Amino acid sequence: MDKKNKITFFSHSLVWLVLFSIPYILSYGQEQNINRVIAHFWIPVLFYAVIFYTNYFVLIDKYLFKKETLLFILINALIIAVCITAKEQIEGNVFADLSIPKNSDGNGPPLKMMIYVQMFSYLAPLLFSIAVKTTKRWVKAETERKEAANFKLQSELQHLHYQLQPHFFFNSLNNIYAMVDISPEKAKTSIHSLSKLMRYMLYETNVEEVSLTKEIEFMSKYIELMKLRVSEKTIVNYSFPKDGSSIKIAPLLFISLIENAFKHGVSASQDSTIDITMTLEDNKVMFITKNNNFPKNTQDKSGSGIGLQNLEKRLQLLYAGKYKFNTKVENEYFNVNLELETV
Structure with a gap:
C-alpha cells in the first residue's frame, strides 16, 4: 500500500x-x-x-x-x-x-x-x-x-534552448570569419574565447536556473569577444553588478539582446556607441541596451533573425506575469528594456 x-x-x-x-x-x-x-x-x-x-x-x-x-x-x-x-x-x-x-x-x-x-x-x-x-x-x-502542460512547457523550452545554441554559434562564427583576413591573431584569440563560451552553453546551461554571477561572466566574455571584431569607430560600454550569486535566473536570457545590439548597432563607416547595463533592485533584474540604429537589409546574413523572437517566447513561458519587455527607436537609438522578477 x-x-x-x-x-x-x-x-x-x-x-x-x-x-x-x-x-x-x-x-x-x-x-x-x-x-x-x-x-x-x-x-x-x-x-x-x-x-x-x-x-x-x-x-x-x-x-x-x-x-x-x-x-x-x-x-x-x-x-x-x-x-x-x-x-x-x-x-x-x-x-x-x-x-x-x-x-x-x-x-x-x-x-x-x-x-x-x-x-x-x-x-x-x-x-x-x-x-x-x-x-x-x-x-x-x-x-x-x-503534468501534461508542464511536459509541454519543458519540451518547448528545450526546443528553444537547442534553437538558441546554433543561432549563437552561427553569429559568432560569422564574426570570426570577418576577422580572418583582417587580423588573423584576433581571429585566433576569438576562436579560443568562443570555445570557452560554447563549453558553458553546452555543459552548464542544461538546468532550469543558474547563478546570475555565471551569466554575467558569460556575457562579459562574449562582449569582449565581440569587441575584437568592431573598429575604433564603435565604443562599447557595459556595466554589470559585481555580485549576483544570490539570484537564480533562467540561463541565456540576455545574450540575444547583446547579439542584437552588436548586429544593428555597428557601422563600418559611421561612429557608433553600444551601452549595455544591468542593475539589481531587491529581487528584480533590470537589463538595458542602447545602441545606434543601423537596420540590416534583407540580404544581410549576419544572423538568423530568431534571437528576439526566441527570447520573447522564453519570457512568456518562464516569467509569465513577472516581466516587462519593450523596445523602441528614439533619436536614432535603438533602446531595449527588460525587467524580471526572479521570485
Whole structure:
C-alpha cells in the first residue's frame, strides 16, 4: 500500500470511527440502552457504508461515469430498498422489544412517512460518494492536465534552448570569419574565447536556473569577444553588478539582446556607441541596451533573425506575469528594456 492509499485508508477509518462514537459522545454521562444504539444507529451506519463503498468502488466508475445514468439509478434504488427491508427485518426480529414511540392518539408514525424518511437518509451516503468520487476524479484530471502542460512547457523550452545554441554559434562564427583576413591573431584569440563560451552553453546551461554571477561572466566574455571584431569607430560600454550569486535566473536570457545590439548597432563607416547595463533592485533584474540604429537589409546574413523572437517566447513561458519587455527607436537609438522578477 503506497503513501496515498494509506492516507485514504486512515482518513476513511477515522470518519467511520467518529460516526460510531457519536452516540457515546452525545450521551456522555447518561445511561445508555446498547440495543437501541445498535438498532437505531449502528445498523443504519453499516448500511450507509455499504451504499457508500458499493458506489465509490464499483457503480460510479462502471455506470455513472460511463453515462449509463438510468441503470445507475435503478441499481441504487434496488440497493436502498434491500437495505431498508433488511433493516426492518433486523429490528423486527432481533430487537423486537424496542417499541416505536406512539403519538398522543396511540398510533405510531405512518408507514409511508417512515419509508420516505429512511429513503432520504439512505440517499445521503449515495450523494456523498458521488461528490467524493467526482472531486477525486477532477483532482486527478487537473493533476494530469498540469503534468501534461508542464511536459509541454519543458519540451518547448528545450526546443528553444537547442534553437538558441546554433543561432549563437552561427553569429559568432560569422564574426570570426570577418576577422580572418583582417587580423588573423584576433581571429585566433576569438576562436579560443568562443570555445570557452560554447563549453558553458553546452555543459552548464542544461538546468532550469543558474547563478546570475555565471551569466554575467558569460556575457562579459562574449562582449569582449565581440569587441575584437568592431573598429575604433564603435565604443562599447557595459556595466554589470559585481555580485549576483544570490539570484537564480533562467540561463541565456540576455545574450540575444547583446547579439542584437552588436548586429544593428555597428557601422563600418559611421561612429557608433553600444551601452549595455544591468542593475539589481531587491529581487528584480533590470537589463538595458542602447545602441545606434543601423537596420540590416534583407540580404544581410549576419544572423538568423530568431534571437528576439526566441527570447520573447522564453519570457512568456518562464516569467509569465513577472516581466516587462519593450523596445523602441528614439533619436536614432535603438533602446531595449527588460525587467524580471526572479521570485
